[in-house]
Amino acid sequence: MTKLKPLLLIALILFLLFLPAFSGKYLLYMTIHILILSVFALGFNLLLGYTGLLSFGQAGFFAIGSYACAKILLVIPSLLLGTISGTLAGGIAALILGYLCVRYTRIYFSMLTLSFGMMIYSLAWKWREVTGGDDGLAGIPRAPLEIPGIFSINMSPMGNYYYFVLIVSLIAIFLIHRMVHSPFGLTLKGIRDSENRVAFAGVSIRNYRLLSFTIAGLYAGLAGSFLPPLENTVTPPIAHWTHSAEPVMVTLLGGIHTFSGPIVGSILFYIIKDIIVRFTQYWLILFGSIVIFLVLVFRGGVVIFFTEKILPWVKRR
Amino acid sequence: MLEKLVFQGLIGLSFSMYLWLLAAGLTLVFGVLGVLNFAHGSLFMLGAYAAFTFYEKLNINFGLSILLSLISVGIIGAILERFFIRRIYDLDLPYQLILTFGFILIFDDLVKMVWGGVAMIPPMPGFLEGNITVLGRPYPFYNIFIIFAGLAVALALYLILEKTWWGRMIRASASDREMAGAIGINIPFLFTTVFVLSAMLAALGGALGTPVRVVAPGIGTAMIIQAFVITVIGGLGNLKGAFIGALIVGILTSFGILLFPIFELFIIFVVMTIVLLIKPEGLFGK
Amino acid sequence: MQELLRTEKLRKYFGVVSAADDVNLTLYKGSLTSVIGPNGAGKTTLINLLTGNILPDSGKVFFNGEEITRLPIHKRVKKGICRSFQIMNIFPKLSVYENLQIPILSYLNRSMSFYRPAHSHADANELVDQLLQEIGLTDKKDLPAGTLSHGDQRLLEIGLAMAPEPKLLFLDEPTAGMNPVERVRVLENIRRLSIEKESTFVIVEHDMDIVFSLSDRIVVLHRGQILADGTPEEIRQNEDVRKVYLGEEIFWEKK
Numbered sequence: 001m002t003k004l005k006p007l008l009l010i011a012l013i014l015f016l017l018f019l020p021a022f023s024g025k026y027l028l029y030m031t032i033h034i035l036i037l038s039v040f041a042l043g044f045n046l047l048l049g050y051t052g053l054l055s056f057g058q059a060g061f062f063a064i065g066s067y068a069c070a071k072i073l074l075v076i077p078s079l080l081l082g083t084i085s086g087t088l089a090g091g092i093a094a095l096i097l098g099y100l101c102v103r104y105t106r107i108y109f110s111m112l113t114l115s116f117g118m119m120i121y122s123l124a125w126k127w128r129e130v131t132g133g134d135d136g137l138a139g140i141p142r143a144p145l146e147i148p149g150i151f152s153i154n155m156s157p158m159g160n161y162y163y164f165v166l167i168v169s170l171i172a173i174f175l176i177h178r179m180v181h182s183p184f185g186l187t188l189k190g191i192r193d194s195e196n197r198v199a200f201a202g203v204s205i206r207n208y209r210l211l212s213f214t215i216a217g218l219y220a221g222l223a224g225s226f227l228p229p230l231e232n233t234v235t236p237p238i239a240h241w242t243h244s245a246e247p248v249m250v251t252l253l254g255g256i257h258t259f260s261g262p263i264v265g266s267i268l269f270y271i272i273k274d275i276i277v278r279f280t281q282y283w284l285i286l287f288g289s290i291v292i293f294l295v296l297v298f299r300g301g302v303v304i305f306f307t308e309k310i311l312p313w314v315k316r317r
Numbered sequence: 318m319l320e321k322l323v324f325q326g327l328i329g330l331s332f333s334m335y336l337w338l339l340a341a342g343l344t345l346v347f348g349v350l351g352v353l354n355f356a357h358g359s360l361f362m363l364g365a366y367a368a369f370t371f372y373e374k375l376n377i378n379f380g381l382s383i384l385l386s387l388i389s390v391g392i393i394g395a396i397l398e399r400f401f402i403r404r405i406y407d408l409d410l411p412y413q414l415i416l417t418f419g420f421i422l423i424f425d426d427l428v429k430m431v432w433g434g435v436a437m438i439p440p441m442p443g444f445l446e447g448n449i450t451v452l453g454r455p456y457p458f459y460n461i462f463i464i465f466a467g468l469a470v471a472l473a474l475y476l477i478l479e480k481t482w483w484g485r486m487i488r489a490s491a492s493d494r495e496m497a498g499a500i501g502i503n504i505p506f507l508f509t510t511v512f513v514l515s516a517m518l519a520a521l522g523g524a525l526g527t528p529v530r531v532v533a534p535g536i537g538t539a540m541i542i543q544a545f546v547i548t549v550i551g552g553l554g555n556l557k558g559a560f561i562g563a564l565i566v567g568i569l570t571s572f573g574i575l576l577f578p579i580f581e582l583f584i585i586f587v588v589m590t591i592v593l594l595i596k597p598e599g600l601f602g603k
Numbered sequence: 604m605q606e607l608l609r610t611e612k613l614r615k616y617f618g619v620v621s622a623a624d625d626v627n628l629t630l631y632k633g634s635l636t637s638v639i640g641p642n643g644a645g646k647t648t649l650i651n652l653l654t655g656n657i658l659p660d661s662g663k664v665f666f667n668g669e670e671i672t673r674l675p676i677h678k679r680v681k682k683g684i685c686r687s688f689q690i691m692n693i694f695p696k697l698s699v700y701e702n703l704q705i706p707i708l709s710y711l712n713r714s715m716s717f718y719r720p721a722h723s724h725a726d727a728n729e730l731v732d733q734l735l736q737e738i739g740l741t742d743k744k745d746l747p748a749g750t751l752s753h754g755d756q757r758l759l760e761i762g763l764a765m766a767p768e769p770k771l772l773f774l775d776e777p778t779a780g781m782n783p784v785e786r787v788r789v790l791e792n793i794r795r796l797s798i799e800k801e802s803t804f805v806i807v808e809h810d811m812d813i814v815f816s817l818s819d820r821i822v823v824l825h826r827g828q829i830l831a832d833g834t835p836e837e838i839r840q841n842e843d844v845r846k847v848y849l850g851e852e853i854f855w856e857k858k
Contacts, residue, residue, distance in 0.1 A: 054411045100590065106410055107353065108593060111549050115586040118542055122582035183708040183724065184717035190694055190705040196656070197692040201706035202680035202767055203714060211715075241542065245418055252415050282430055288422030295416040296404050 016166055020159040028162045032230055034270050035169040036223045037250060041262030042176050043219025044247035049256045050180055051212040052192030053102075054110045056244050057117025060097075061217040063124055063239030065090040065224025070137045070234045077143035079155055079164065083225045090221015091214055093120075098213035102206055105195075114241055121239035136235030140228040155229065165226050172222060173263070179215070180259060188212055249291055255301025264303050320452050325575045326568050327451060331460035333567025334467030338522030339540055340547040340559040341474065342515030348554020349491045349511045352402060353410070355417035357519055357544065358537025359424035364390045364520025366428060369439050369532045379442040386524040387517045394516025398509045421538060428534050436533035445528070459529055466525055470518070471560055478556070487511060491554065543570070546589045552602025561600065604631040607771055607803050608653065613662035615648055615827075622648035623659070624827040630771070635797055635804040637814040640824035641847060646807045647689060649824065650773045653805075654686045655679045666771070680709075683770035687760045687777055689807075695749030699740055699759060702748050703731045706766035730766075737795075738762040739788050754785045761789055765796065772796070774806045778813065790817065815839075823847070 020028060040062060047053045069086030073079075101112045124131045131137065145164055146152035155161045179185050190198040191205055199205060228234050237243065246269075247262065254265030272290070276283035298305055343357050367389045371382035397420070405413050445462050448455035478484035486507055490497040498504045523537065530536065547566050551558020566585045573581035592600060608630040615623040622645045630636060638646050651657045653664060655676040664672045671679060694702045704721060707730045708714050722728065735741040738758045743751065748759060761777055774793075778786045790813065796802045808814050814821060814835075821838045823831040831841045838844055 048411060054414065056414075104593065104597065107553070108549065108597065110410065110414070111545055112590070112593065114542065115546060115589060119583055119586050122580075126578070126581075178720070179717045181720045182717045183704075183713045183719075183721045183727075184715055186697075186701060186705055186708065186721045187714045189697060189701075193694040193696050194692050196688070197694060197763060198705065199676040200654075200680055200685055200692075200767075201763070202677050202709040203705070204675070204677045208714075242538070248411075248415055248418070252412075256411070282426045284422040284426040285430075288419040288426070291419035291422075292401065292416055295408075295412050295419070296401070299408075299412060 013170070020162060025158045028158045029230075030270055030274065032162055032165050032226065034266050035165050036226045037246065037266040037269065038263045039169050039172050039219055039226075040223035041247035041251050041254075041266055042173060043216040043223070045251045045256065045262045046176065046180070046188070046212055046219075047216045048248075048251065049258075049261070050185060050192060051188045051209060053105070053209065053212070054248075055101075055113040055213070055216065056110050056241060056248070057097075057113035057115070057120075058216065058220045058247055059239050059241060059244035060117035060120035061090040061094050061220035062224035062243070063120055063234075063236075064093045065221030066227050066234045066238055067124065067131055067137070067224075068221070069225035070140045070228040073140050073143050073228060074137065077141050079143045079145045079229060080147065082143060082229065083168065083222070086225025087218055087222040090224060091218035094217020094220070095210070095214045098210045098217070102209035102213055114244075117239065117241050117244050121236060121241070124236040124239045131236070132234075134236055136233055137228075138233045140232050140234065142229040142232065161229065165230075168222070168226075172219065176215075176219070177259060184208075184211075249287070251301075252291065252294055252299075253301060255303035256299075258301065258303045261301050261303050265301070268302065321575070322572065324452050324454050324456070325571050327456060328460070329568035329571025330564070331463045331567075332571060333563045334463045335522045335526055336540065336543055336547060336567050337467050337560055337563035338470060338518050338525075339537075339544040340551070340563050341470070341556060342518035343541075343544050344548040344551065344554055344556060344559040345518075346512060346515045347548065348556075349487055350402070350508050351406060351494075352413050353417075353545075354402070354515075355414055355541065356397075356420035356424065357417075357515070358539075358541030359421050360390055360394060360516045360519040360537070361523040361540065362428065362534070362537035363393060363424065364523030365527050365530075365532045365536060366432060366523075367520065368524035368527050369437060370432075372442075372527070373437075373439045379445075383521070383524045387520050390520035390523075391513045391517045394513045395509055397516075398512035402512060403505065403508070425534050425538070434534055436531040438531055439527050441528040457529070463525060466521075470521070474556055483510070543585060546585050548599075550589055550592045550599055552599025555599065555601045558599055558601035604634075606630075607632045607667060609665045610653070611663045611665070613649075613652060613664065614660045615652055615657065616660055621645075621827040623652060623662075626662070626827070626829060628822065628829065628832075630803060630805065632770075632803055633797070633801045634819045635793070635806065635817055636820045636822060637818040638805060638807045638822045638824060639809070639811075639814055640830070643826075644824040645827040646824055647775060648827070650686060650775055650805070650807065654684060654773055680767055680769070683767075684773075685764050685767050685769035685771075686773035687764035687775060689775040689779065691756050691760050693748045693756055693759050693763065695747065697748060698745050699735070699748050699751070700731060700744040702759060703734050703762055703766055706763055707731055707734070710767045734762050734766060737765075737792055754781045757781055758785060758788065761792065765792070768800065769802065771803045771805070774804065776807055776809065778808070778810060786813075793817070 019031060040058070044055065044058050047055050065086035068089035069082040072085045073082040097116050101109055104112060125134055142155045142161060144152050144154050153160060155164065187198070187203055187208055190201065190203065191208055195205055250265030250269045251262045253268055254263065255261030272287065273283055276286050294301065300308070339357065339361055343354060346352055346354050364386050367386035368382050371377045371385045372379055377385065401416065405416055441459065445459050447458045449458055450456070478488060486502050490502060490504060490507055494504060543566055547559055547562035550565065551562030565588065569584050569588065570581060573584040606629055610626055610628045613623050613626040626649065638649065640646055652659050655674060658673055663670055666682060666684065671682065694705065704727060707727050708721065708724065711727055713724055713727065735744055738761060740755060740758060740762070743755065748756065751759065757777070757780065761774065764772060764774065777789055781789065793804060797804060818835055821833065821835055822829060823838060823844050825847050830847060831838055831844050
């Protein structure tokens with residue numbers, strides 16, 4: 001399996017790089033959504049899988065990222081600025097709210113994050129002057145990627161925007177991969193496994209949790225900032241707690257205790273949804289059933305199922 | 318101004334009763350079974366839909382409709398507990414929340430499939446119609462009915478838990494499950510009954526709400542967050558706390574709608590945050 | 604003899620039960636002190652108070668002259684205080700190697716490093732390998748810690764306590780449930796550290812052989828108070844101690 005992994009990875013990246021050459025707009029559009037959810041879910045899983053904290057409010061930071069990016073783009077049409085603003089906005093909000101949340105654990109932490117997420121939702125919904133209320137913000141340009149005086153790339157063609165999202169996402173995924181295999185990642189796992197022991201290792205639990213929470217917020221903000229240029233609008237539902245549930249579900253689907261789980265889960269989520277929706281509008285029933293099945297029967301998620309059940313079977317033949 | 322505030326408070330008081338019914342079941346299940354049931358709001362919604370169907374579509378008497386709704390949702394609760402919830406008692410919190418969230422998705426779509434996604438507004442039963450004048454303003458008679466219903470439920474729960482044999486077993490299991498099992502209490506069956514009770518409480522809230530609130534997908538989900546906040550404020554597993562918490566949240570939200578419409582949802586979260594800062598176990602928690 | 608740790612009128616009540624009642628204790632650098640006493644005497648509470656697991660109701664704790672009474676656990680560790688637990692507190696899902704990496708990386712102040720892989724820190728790896736050898740778990744280093752035998756888990760527990768190279772180490776029943784071979788290993792480690800690194804030890808033990816053969820000093824606790832405090836010889840002769848340990852006189856026979 002260890003020899004297979006780098007090959008699979010290269011194949012996947014090549015596939016993604018050449019995708020625009022042989023697919024239409026819709027597939028690119030869907031792939032961008034998969035990338036957005038992957039980045040969102042990877043940040044979320046740093047909190048859950050690695051630090052042991054279940055946050056039900058990540059959609060709040062996603063939304064802050066989206067709205068911040070949108071507001072910037074409406075005034076200064078620079079994609080780079082919009083994306084950076086969205087990411088930072090998500091991170092800063094997480095830093096501030098996290099300061100309060102990480103003083104609690106387990107249920108209280110989850111409840112607090114749920115509340116903060118909904119507070120942000122209610123702001124998005126009611127603060128018409130800033131967020132446009134339930135109409136949201138519209139007319140957001142897919143601004144060009146430019147550094148004034150050096151280069152400017154037009155982002156209107158879906159293919160171009162796709163490459164932008166792809167490259168930034170790959171960088172983000174690479175960075176978080178480094179993080180989880182670094183001493184920082186190891187320490188987070190220690191916090192997840194035994195708070196008491198890790199304190200006696202000299203680790204300030206609160207600081208690391210806050211850092212993990214802030215990084216999750218940065219990733220949520222980044223994912224959120226990809227949305228406005230894609231859809232040209234931003235509306236409150238992205239801050240609702242049911243949107244917070246998406247990274248939770250896809251991470252479970254892919255596997256909470258694996259690195260690639262969130263990514264695999266995101267891919268499966270969109271594929272399943274896309275297929276089911278062609279037959280019936282009631283795809284949530286199926287998705288809900290899958291989730292329930294996974295929790296009851298196979299909590300490791302798809303990735304673990306694959307590596308522990310399918311692969312050995314394949315090797316034996 | 319003060320009159321307006323007091324009147325608004327009375328409106329909030331009746332809203333509190335729905336919250337109380339929802340929070341009571343939630344906190345009961347958490348205190349006894351140790352599970353935080355995200356899908357509790359769906360049971361509320363099913364109670365509303367069931368009552369609506371019996372009352373509006375089948376023209377059954379209002380009181381009977383509510384009873385039938387309780388029974389139907391109670392049965393659903395029993396099935397849920399026996400086949401699904403029972404399996405997650407020993408799992409970590411994330412898995413519990415995720416599983417129960419899965420049920421929210423299923424029930425929401427199911428309801429759309431059977432009844433359509435359009436919001437429906439049932440008529441008010443004749444004998445509960447009308448207003449009475451309070452502080453110079455018309456106050457719906459139905460609200461008074463709800464307040465009494467809520468208080469009646471509070472009294473009934475108190476009596477059940479303190480005075481009945483069932484209640485004693487529930488309290489024993491809540492404080493020490495292993496010990497209770499060791500002295501011969503049939504824990505699995507007891508847990509099913511507690512879950513059914515909580516489902517019926519939620520259904521009652523939904524059913525009683527039908528004449529004044531819309532019946533639509535997602536109505537439970539909208540209130541479940543507030544129910545969670547109430548259980549945290551009151552103390553997880555504590556019924557008295559849930560009642561007081563519901564009063565606080567209901568009345569404050571009502572003030573909020575009047576005084577700070579933009580920040581209405583904020584108020585209860587601010588209250589919850591303050592409570593967590595001062596007394597993390599909740600006002601009446603251990 | 605240099606004073607390392609001192610408590611002043613340390614008090615902790617759980618309801619009406621006094622787990623620590625005006626405890627005045629001084630520990631000297633390089634010494635090995637055993638804390639003994641019947642169950643419920645307050646031994647674990649005392650360790651909890653000194654290591655930061657719980658905070659006292661009143662009283663003070665000084666370490667190297669500095670007051671640390673309300674200092675959080677991780678800061679006490681950085682100052683040089685560490686402990687092992689009676690109930691095991693290892694990282695079950697991580698490998699034995701990773702278990703030891705965590706405190707060592709923290710000791711080297713590398714825990715915040717987030718770009719380089721954890722296994723690329725060569726100096727940390729050296730220290731981990733060394734520690735593995737000392738506790739005798741080198742051949743099991745890649746196993747998940749939760750799958751180890753009870754005795755091996757206890758060894759790991761002690762290894763984790765030793766990892767931050769503490770000046771003052773509290774061991775709460777370190778040899779409980781161990782077989783003789785493992786027990787010897789633990790005691791050798793304690794002796795070695797005590798000599799090589801001049802570490803100061805406080806051990807809670809029920810095994811009187813270990814207590815009397817290893818300790819420079821024995822502190823006897825009873826109902827949250829210090830009943831007796833002295834050399835093993837002095838304690839052996841102490842009437843009050845004998846009374847409290849009524850029925851366990853076989854432990855007092857010289858071997």
